[in-house]
Amino acid sequence: MELAPTICTQALTRRFGELLAVDGVDLRVAPGQFFGFLGPNGAGKSTTIKMLTGLLAPSSGRIEILGIDLNAHPVEVKRQIGVVPEGMALFGRLTGAEFLSFAGRMYGLDRTTAAQRAAELLDFMQLADQPKKLVTDYSHGMQKKLALAAAVIHGPKVLFLDEPFEGVDAIAAGTLKSMLQGMIARGATIFLTSHVLEIVERLCSHVAIIHQGRLVAQGSLEELRAGVEAQTPAGSDDDGVSGEKLTLEQLFLRIVGGERRTEQELSWLG
């Protein structure tokens, strides 16, 4: 029997005036999936994730998270999810511990539990050695780690991450990845957007690709590969070496139809 999806959208649409940013997207993310949401710049990734987390109202369509209608019961949904939005949503003039403690209490933890978890998370994220430093004085990577810590302090069942690895160094990225994998192992569902396809390929079990506001592919990496290979005429392996598995980057380029511009253009350049 198929499990009810953790994230489910039906004909999710968002218009900005004349622009149709997200056009009838039907997403299904099963429990426990590490789900990568990909697309070229301006495809509608951030708009979608904002709608899924209640930061933006859809023009039409329906969103269910953990079987709960987001529009009808936003607070109930928000209680069970964690979010790292595009701008990280930090309060710069608090210390890391104060911010995490604040975040925990806003998610309904009691004062002591919030403080204990804040201390644990700071320690795990290697942010505990400068307890008096204000968040505004953190480096970009430290802020990313703190934003992720705030998103998980209440132990969410679903985690939404918008570009979590952007501007993060290799050491910090390793810390973040191990934490996310730990969460998946304990049954959480993670939905992330990223431009770094290698990371998505390594972490995610399932992906969806959005292009010009429309969902053009969705499934496990194997399913996507099979779909692309089925549509490719035999022997026309223009990107990869014949016989090897297509990488996510190759899949992405084929699905989105992106072509690499070469030197025939911009002849004046260098």
Place this chain on the structure above:
Amino acid sequence: MSSTLHRRGQLSAIAELRWRMFVNGLRSKRGKMELVSRIIVTAAFALGGLGGFATAAGLSWFLVSQDKAELLPLLLWPIFFFWQVFPVMATAFTNNPDSGELLRFPLSYRSYFLIRLAYGFFDPASALGCVGLLGILLGTSFARPSLFPWTLLVLLTFALFNLVLMQTVFAWLERWLAQRRTREIMGVLFILGMLSFQLIGPMMERVGKKPHPEFSRATQIVTQVQAVLPARLAADAIAQICHAHSLAGFTSLLFLGTLTLAVTSLLHLRLRAQFRGENLSEAAARPVVAQVQGLQVGWNLPGFSQSVAAVFEKEIRYLARSGPMLLTLVMPIFMLVIFRLGPLNPMRPTNALSRTPDMAFPGAAAYALLVLTNLVFNSFGGDSAGVQFFYASPVSFRQIMLGKNLTHASILLANTALAWIAVSYLYGTPRLSVSVATVAGLLFAAPLNFTAGNLLSIYSPRKRDFSTFGRQNVSQTTVLASLGVQIVIIGLGAAAFAIAHLYNNLWIATLLFLVLAAISIPIYLIVLGRIDGIAIRRRETLLAELCRA
């Protein structure tokens, strides 16, 4: 392309950028509202400018025609101070984009320097300063037409000096404001400076009562020093020519020119450093030894939910870390001290305000409410991108607003209590009827302020940096709306006290305030109850405004 053409192209591109920024800002309804508000504010400034022009023209005409041109510093000093001090103090009207951002483009140093000067030239202070100088030019020329070319030359030099000095001050301020810590120190020093400025009047008054030889000595020194300062030099250059002392006039102008060059070289030093690229990184080195801190348990507010208590704690921590905000909040007490030294001195036998404690306490309480407007009318301004957290969290905006209003109410309560103590200590204990009427007045005024503030915080938010002073990007709509609310509140308060005075019974004022509170508190609660819906409807505007880089 020649370098002159290249530079001209860059300058016109920057001018076009400013124009496009202005035009594109009008696309939204809010942008159009801002324009209307700006037009109203500009009209008010224009009126002020016209007054300044008429005063400058009339007085300079009088001084020159009476052969008292040596008194022209009386006009030039105020213009100088206005030109230099107003841009630092004005928060709403000097929102120049960071010209340092232009450095990524291949601008020549000369272009960069010119752009900085051009930004300064379009500052309202420069415009009003120039209008004042134009008044002096016309007044002087009407009194003695032959002075026109010389006065024009002197005043142009004086204007250039002011323009360059203003840009120099800002360039150095920017340097010190670039880092949080220096920014906070500067903020505190600035406000202390402003506060000290307030003390000058009362101190002078006190000193003037009896002879102080050291004071006369200091006055002599100040007089000597100001003789070589720009306002006096400019006035002297005109006055000496008036008295046919050409050499002395030229010497004064030469000195003024030299001062202008000296200030220009200071500006050059700063701008050159900016142009070459300087590292003002905030990131501090990691400490070698890790600091250990115990478990920090959040605050508890009996009777309120965890989330309200968390918001309250966060707001208090924000304020406690903002030197400029803290100093603003203690202003009511400071003003009581100033008035104690000056016009409201109860010891003064001729004082018409014979019952000063009864005046001082309501005044201080009203001022305590007034200093909160910065916070109340832009509650989310300091949160910036953090506002996303509020939208993503499972907490209603009603609770978030309640937490914020609770902070504002606590500050008001603390300020009012401190004001009462200060009034009792400095002026004598206010009558019970006055104290009760004042508290009742706050019961009416605070909810009304909070209601308007909560709505404007959502409808017209602006990002605010708690660590800086001045030059904040303030919404013109909020400025006008808050002014309107304060006028209504002060008007009703004055009316209540007037009626009570008419019947010679101050308890009537209490009664009237309680009736008004019985109206304003339900209004506050109704709006608070609907704030969730409003916040949801306005979320895109709020997030777009506060989360922008």
